[in-house]
Structures are given as C-alpha cells and as structure tokens.
Amino acid sequence: MADLPIETDFWRITESAFAWDEPEVAESVFALSNGYIGTRGTLDEGEPGVFPGTFMSGVFEFHPLSYPEDGYGHPDRGQAIVGVADGTLITVEVDGEPLDIRHAPLERHARTLDLRAGTLDRETEWTTAGGRRMRLRSTRLVSLTQRSATAIRYEVEAVDSAVQVVVRSDLAVNRTARQVDNPDPRVGEALTQPFAPCFHRVYEAGGLLVHRTRGSRIGVAAMAQHDVQLPAGAHVSTSGSQDEVLTTVVADLEPGEKVAFVKYLTHTRSADDSPTDLAAQALAAMSDARSRGWEGLAADQRAFLNGFWDDSDVEVDPETDLQLALRFDLFHILQASVCLSNAPIGAKALTGPGYSGHTFWDIEGFVAPTLTLLNPDGAARLLRWRASTLDAARERADVLGVKGASFAWRTIDGNEVSAYWPASTAAMHLNAGISRAYTLHANATGRPLTEIAGVDVLIETARMWASTVHQDDDGRFHLRGVTGPDEYTGVVDDNVFTNLMAQRNLTAAADACLAYTEPAARLGVNQSEVDQWRAVAGAMYVPYDDLRQVHPANDGFTTYREWDFEGRRDAYPVQEHSHYAKIYRRQVVKQADLVLALWWCSESFTEDQSARNLEYYEQRTVRDSSLSAAVQSVVCARTGHLDLALAYLRESALADLRDVRGDSHRGVHLAAMAGAWLALVSGFGGLTMDDVQLRLAPRLPARLNRIAFRLRWQGSRIAVEILRSGTTVRMLDEDETDQQVWIDGRLLRLTAAQPVTVPLVEPRPITTTPRQPPGREPRT
Numbered sequence: 001m002a003d004l005p006i007e008t009d010f011w012r013i014t015e016s017a018f019a020w021d022e023p024e025v026a027e028s029v030f031a032l033s034n035g036y037i038g039t040r041g042t043l044d045e046g047e048p049g050v051f052p053g054t055f056m057s058g059v060f061e062f063h064p065l066s067y068p069e070d071g072y073g074h075p076d077r078g079q080a081i082v083g084v085a086d087g088t089l090i091t092v093e094v095d096g097e098p099l100d101i102r103h104a105p106l107e108r109h110a111r112t113l114d115l116r117a118g119t120l121d122r123e124t125e126w127t128t129a130g131g132r133r134m135r136l137r138s139t140r141l142v143s144l145t146q147r148s149a150t151a152i153r154y155e156v157e158a159v160d161s162a163v164q165v166v167v168r169s170d171l172a173v174n175r176t177a178r179q180v181d182n183p184d185p186r187v188g189e190a191l192t193q194p195f196a197p198c199f200h201r202v203y204e205a206g207g208l209l210v211h212r213t214r215g216s217r218i219g220v221a222a223m224a225q226h227d228v229q230l231p232a233g234a235h236v237s238t239s240g241s242q243d244e245v246l247t248t249v250v251a252d253l254e255p256g257e258k259v260a261f262v263k264y265l266t267h268t269r270s271a272d273d274s275p276t277d278l279a280a281q282a283l284a285a286m287s288d289a290r291s292r293g294w295e296g297l298a299a300d301q302r303a304f305l306n307g308f309w310d311d312s313d314v315e316v317d318p319e320t321d322l323q324l325a326l327r328f329d330l331f332h333i334l335q336a337s338v339c340l341s342n343a344p345i346g347a348k349a350l351t352g353p354g355y356s357g358h359t360f361w362d363i364e365g366f367v368a369p370t371l372t373l374l375n376p377d378g379a380a381r382l383l384r385w386r387a388s389t390l391d392a393a394r395e396r397a398d399v400l401g402v403k404g405a406s407f408a409w410r411t412i413d414g415n416e417v418s419a420y421w422p423a424s425t426a427a428m429h430l431n432a433g434i435s436r437a438y439t440l441h442a443n444a445t446g447r448p449l450t451e452i453a454g455v456d457v458l459i460e461t462a463r464m465w466a467s468t469v470h471q472d473d474d475g476r477f478h479l480r481g482v483t484g485p486d487e488y489t490g491v492v493d494d495n496v497f498t499n500l501m502a503q504r505n506l507t508a509a510a511d512a513c514l515a516y517t518e519p520a521a522r523l524g525v526n527q528s529e530v531d532q533w534r535a536v537a538g539a540m541y542v543p544y545d546d547l548r549q550v551h552p553a554n555d556g557f558t559t560y561r562e563w564d565f566e567g568r569r570d571a572y573p574v575q576e577h578s579h580y581a582k583i584y585r586r587q588v589v590k591q592a593d594l595v596l597a598l599w600w601c602s603e604s605f606t607e608d609q610s611a612r613n614l615e616y617y618e619q620r621t622v623r624d625s626s627l628s629a630a631v632q633s634v635v636c637a638r639t640g641h642l643d644l645a646l647a648y649l650r651e652s653a654l655a656d657l658r659d660v661r662g663d664s665h666r667g668v669h670l671a672a673m674a675g676a677w678l679a680l681v682s683g684f685g686g687l688t689m690d691d692v693q694l695r696l697a698p699r700l701p702a703r704l705n706r707i708a709f710r711l712r713w714q715g716s717r718i719a720v721e722i723l724r725s726g727t728t729v730r731m732l733d734e735d736e737t738d739q740q741v742w743i744d745g746r747l748l749r750l751t752a753a754q755p756v757t758v759p760l761v762e763p764r765p766i767t768t769t770p771r772q773p774p775g776r777e778p779r780t
Contacts, residue, residue, distance in 0.1 A: 038350025081357025083176025352667025
C-alpha cells in the first residue's frame with residue numbers, strides 16, 4: 001500500500017508535494033476523461049512521468065498472439081489500446097534551464113483534482129539555478145459536455161527577476177509507450193508506431209494531424225490551437241511534421257509579467273470516415289470549443305457536475321475519508337461513461353493502459369448497474385455497445401459448437417482476444433452476468449428492453465445455455481467444464497454461481513419473449529423453445545454439501561484439499577507463487593464466487609444458508625482480485641456483520657486513492673469503484689434491483705452515525721438517509737410520480753409531498769464474525 005502525500009477535503013484531492021514513490025499512481029488518480037477522450041494525470045512538462053498518454057475509447061491496434069501449441073478456436077490476434085495524439089505536453093525553459101521538479105528547488109508544489117469543478121489544477125513555485133523565482137499555474141479539463149474537447153489554461157510568471165522564457169506546446173502522435181508487456185518482437189513492431197500519417201496542417205498557433213492505425217484501420221484526427229496573451233515583444237511560431245505540431249512562445253519577462261494561453265485540443269475518431277471528413281469534424285469541434293472559451297467550458301463543466309452531484313452524492317458520517325473516496329469513485333465512473341459513443345468501457349476506462357484497454361464482464365456486472373441508478377443514459381450507451389457485438393458473439397458460439405451467442409471474455413471490438421481459455425472461454429457465466437445488466441436496467445428505469453436491444457441479448461444467451469446443458473439420468477440439468485468467477489478453481493462441473501445465473505438468464509429470456517413478441521418473432525423464437533428454457537431453468541442442478549451444511553462452489557469443491565494459508569501467508573498473489581495445476585485442486589478462492597451468488601441470486605438461499613456459506617468461504621478467500629472486497633461487503637452487511645462489511649467497503653472504495661493493491665499505476669479499478677458504491681447502497685442500504693418496485697433493507701454499522709445516498713428509480717430522483725433514529729426515503733422533485741417502496745418487508749407509498757420514515761433494524765447475525773485466512777483481513 002503506497003503512502004501518498006495527499007491532503008483532502010470533502011471535494012478535492014490535493015497532492016501537496018511531489019514525493020510519490022511511484023508517480024504513475026498519480027497519473028491514474030488525476031486522469032481526466034469523458035468516455036470518449038481521456039488523458040493521464042501527468043505533469044505539464046511530462047517529467048517525471050511513466051505512462052503519459054491520451055486515449056480514445058474504441059481506438060486500438062491488433063498484434064500477434066503466440067501459442068506454444070496451436071489449438072482450434074484460439075484467437076489469432078490480440079487487441080491493445082494505443083495512445084492517440086497527445087497534446088498535454090507543455091515544457092518551459094527559464095534562461096535556458098528546463099523545469100524539472102525533481103531537481104529544481106521547490107517553494108511550493110500542489111496539484112488538485114476538484115470533483116465539483118471537474119478540473120486538475122496545478123501550482124508550482126521554484127527557483128532557477130540562476131536564483132530567479134518563478135511561478136507556474138495550469139488547469140486542465142476534459143469537457144463533459146463537448147465530447148471532443150480538452151482545454152488547458154497555462155501561465156508562467158517571473159516573480160522577482162527579469163528572465164527569458166521559452167514555452168513549447170506539443171501535439172504528437174506515436175510517442176505513447178506500447179501498452180502490452182510482451183517480448184515478442186512482432187508485438188513491438190505492431191504497437192510501437194501504430195499510426196500511419198494521412199496528412200497534417202500547420203496554423204499560426206496550432207495545427208492538425210490526421211492518422212490511421214495500420215492494422216485496425218481506425219482514423220483519428222487531432223487538432224491544437226492556442227489563444228495567447230503575451231507581453232510586448234513576445235514571439236509565437238508553429239512548426240509541424242506528419243507526427244507532430246509544435247507551438248513555441250519566446251518572451252522576455254519583467255517581474256510580475258506572464259506568458260499565458262489557453263490550449264484547446266479536439267479529437268475525433270472513425271473507422272469509416274475519410275481523413276478529410278475526420279479533419280472537418282476536428283475543426284468543427286475546435287470552433288465550438290473556442291466559441292465557448294475557457295470560461296464557458298469551465299462554467300459548463302461545473303454546471304454539469306452540479307447536476308450530477310445533486311442526483312448522486314453520498315455522505316458517510318463521520319468517516320470523511322471514505323466519503324471522499326466514494327465521491328472520487330463516482331467521479332471516475334461518470335468520466336468513463338458520459339460521452340461514450342459506439343465503444344466499450346475498459347476495465348481501466350481511459351485512465352491507463354492496464355489490461356490492454358480491454359472490457360470484461362465485470363463492467364456489465366458492476367459498472368452498468370451503478371450507471372443505471374445514477375446516469376441511466378450512460379448505462380444505455382454501454383449496453384447498446386455490447387448488444388452491437390452480438391454478431392461476433394454468434395460467431396464465437398459457432399466456434400464453440402453451441403447455439404445462440406457467447407460473448408467475449410476480454411475484448412475491445414467484440415471479438416475474443418483472451419489467450420488463456422480456462423479462465424476465459426470456460427467462464428461462461430459472463431453471458432448471464434451481461435444479460436443480467438439488461439434486466440436490471442429495465443427494472444430500475446422502467447424503460448423497455450427493446451431500447452437497449454435487451455431482448456435480443458436475452459434470447460441469444462438463453463439459446464447458448466440451452467445448447468450447453470447436459471441432462472443426467474435423474475432428469476436434472478448440469479453445466480460441465482466451466483469456470484466460475486473464482487479463477488483459482490477452473491474447468492469444473494456445476495459451478496453454483498454459473499448454474500444459478502444461467503437459470504435466471506433462461507427465465508428472463510422466456511419472460512421477455514412473452515412481453516416482447518415482435519423481436520422474439522424476428523429471431524424465430526417459438527413456444528417450444530420457450531418451454532424448453534423454462535424446463536431447463538426449473539431442473540437446474542445446484543450442488544449442496546449435506547455434511548458441512550454449505551453449498552460447494554462447484555460439485556466436489558468442499559472435498560478438495562485445504563490450502564496451507566498459515567505456511568504461505570506471504571505467498572500472494574497465489575497465482576504468482578504456485579502453479580495452476582496445484583491451485584485448481586485446493587480450497588483457495590481468488591475472488592468471491594459462491595459469495596457473489598449469495599448477492600446476485602439471493603432468493604436461492606435461506607438466511608441460514610447465506611450465513612453458513614459466508615462463514616465457510618470467508619476462511620478460504622484471499623482477494624487476489626479487486627472485485628472481491630465489494631461483494632464480501634454486501635453479503636457481510638446482509639448477514640448482519642456490519643463492522644466487517646464496513647472494513648471491506650473501505651478497502652474497495654480506497655483501492656486507488658491508497659493504491660491498496662500496488663497496481664493503480666496501470667489505471668484505476670473501475671469495477672471496484674462501482675462495487676464500492678453498490679456495497680454502500682446494496683449492502684448498508686439493502687437495495688435490490690431484481691424487481692420493478694424499490695426494495696430497501698437499511699443497516700448502520702456501529703462506527704457510523706449516518707449514511708445518505710441518492711439514486712434514480714423508475715424516473716424519480718430518490719434520497720435515502722439512514723440514522724440511528726430511523727431511515728427516511730424521500731423524492732427530490734415535487735412533480736415526481738408516486739412510488740411504492742418496500743423497507744424491511746413493509747410496503748409503503750412514497751409521494752413527492754410525503755417522505756416515509758421507518759425505524760432502523762438492528763440485525764442479529766446467525767454466526768459469529770467470520771474470520772479470514774491469516775494476513776488476508778480487509779486492507780483498510
């Protein structure tokens with residue numbers, strides 16, 4: 001866990017000194033994005049820096065995949081996010097001496113991420129080798145209202161002496177380090193210089209670059225323009241080449257004088273448009289951005305965020321660090337989605353190169369439900385993208401020898417790129433997890449499934465399950481050779497989570513065909529097929545260990561040999577210290593699997609079963625995945641272990657602000673961020689999304705005095721406040737439609753004029769507080 005020099009208040013995260021042991025962690029924490037374009041949180045001058053870059057959703061390059069042995073159905077090429085033209089680099093020289101904060105005597109250095117303004121602010125004061133005091137101020141924003149626009153307000157001031165200042169402002173492509181750690185020289189060849197030039201233009205104070213990726217053939221146009229304020233005698237010039245536009249300002253400054261400018265950047269992308277069309281789009285976006293000006297863009301940014309926080313804010317009293325962490329998490333979730341367009345949200349969004357920019361099922365599992373409750377339009381864009389990959393999923397199903405559609409485990413364009421099939425292709429549960437996001441969205445928003453192509457997704461995934469199950473002599477249906485969410489238990493029979501999720505997927509598809517006859521007819525669904533889905537769902541086998549009185553994560557799991565947790569307490573992550581041939585045969589759990597079923601399929605377990613299952617798997621779960629803590633938090637809260645739930649919530653919420661896992665340098669953990677918010681509202685709020693009616697079961701751990709959160713349900717803005725004296729639920733707008741709300745099993749009517757208040761229930765846990773493997777307690 002990193003010890004980061006952060007000062008915080010309720011809405012700002014401030015780096016008070018540049019003393020981070022790993023500056024690349026700050027690059028992720030301070031990243032700005034809008035879901036279409038994103039920049040790493042690097043210093044203006046670029047150094048010290050580790051993973052600088054500007055990324056666009058859906059912009060990637062192909063690269064070769066190598067296998068020691070060939071095999072049918074293996075993906076033949078990988079995909080990796082590649083940095084587009086980066087315009088964040090602005091260097092400054094004072095009397096010929098470049099600013100480098102590692103060596104310059106600093107009087108002050110601070111960078112602040114302002115969650116209400118949506119800006120990254122920086123102020124640095126230093127003394128040059130010649131004894132001249134200087135001051136640099138900059139503010140960076142990626143517009144949440146104009147998807148193509150980034151802007152940087154920059155000024156450098158001579159404080160006490162006359163100096164000559166040279167500022168160089170860059171827009172350059174093919175300079176971002178390749179994002180795949182692979183020694184194969186063919187990978188380096190594909191990714192080191194991924195963009196081929198189409199053309200470039202140079203203007204007085206800026207320029208335009210148009211490129212296309214060499215393999216994936218995605219076109220990107222990038223433009224920079226500077227609105228400059230200079231003292232008399234200063235000079236501005238711009239030079240350019242096919243991969244770079246460089247604007248230079250030279251000025252002699254007297255004490256108190258400044259070089260100041262606003263740098264506007266615009267990016268556009270398309271796999272279909274011509275370079276000329278892309279250039280025209282970038283020019284139009286530039287005209288729009290400059291017409292708003294810095295003040296207009298900043299005002300738009302704040303107004304947009306005011307609306308978001310009015311709908312979505314969280315409060316946790318008295319743990320203000322947790323409250324700030326949750327706000328930080330929500331800020332990044334918003335950034336990842338607000339301008340999303342015909343592209344996925346990657347596991348790291350646009351904050352870094354981790355996982356090569358791929359999206360996974362946990363985006364639909366955790367991020368999509370969070371967006372559904374806070375920014376439903378963003379959730380809809382995400383779900384429409386996944387539905388747009390159905391043809392690729394159908395092709396993959398054909399390769400696998402099943403019907404319907406089988407979605408990719410990891411991908412950027414919808415095609416499978418995972419080279420390790422036991423933890424990807426065999427993890428068929430992802431299809432049910434993705435399908436679940438569509439039904440939850442329809443439940444919570446009241447919008448039809450057809451708006452997000454959800455009926456198509458449900459039908460094709462149901463066909464996959466129906467053609468995959470095996471019916472035994474006893475008439476029960478089984479799923480053989482699958483991998484559940486726990487990647488330390490691979491290629492097993494009857495994983496409980498998978499079987500229960502498949503059951504729900506089949507039932508949801510059958511219900512959707514009854515409600516939406518037109519798309520069902522279009523896809524050729526008949527009554528016989530629907531009846532088959534219901535029959536399979538009704539007879540799905542769910543293993544149970546009568547001796548231990550728990551559900552095995554998969555058939556036989558509870559009979560595996562135990563893992564030596566005490567003797568190997570320092571050997572984590574497990575996968576880096578033991579071979580999978582051993583891991584797969586032991587009772588060691590990487591991430592919540594059966595416990596995730598206790599949350600997502602809670603109706604399938606009694607209270608006693610949930611309590612005993614949690615107690616059993618807590619002792620065997622090592623949380624080598626960032627996804628696990630939030631899941632464990634929810635189930636701990638629902639089984640009455642509120643203090644433990646709070647500890648897990650803190651681990652999930654603070655994953656990146658405290659670099660809990662030591663890997664935030666590759667980008668933020670977006671699903672864990674969403675999971676943290678869901679742990680608050682689904683764990684302590686008791687919110688369920690499995691019904692069209694709002695259902696809550698509020699709980700409050702001993703360390704907290706108050707929890708408050710907001711969300712959208714069926715078109716209404718809802719506020720929930722949990723106090724020792726009781727829980728109050730109210731509508732935030734006067735003209736909202738009345739709602740029915742269930743609180744701890746009581747059906748109440750909620751109106752705009754009359755909030756509802758109920759006493760707080762104090763839970764009585766069935767078991768003692770579960771213990772964890774030695775050394776794997778929540779990291780708080």
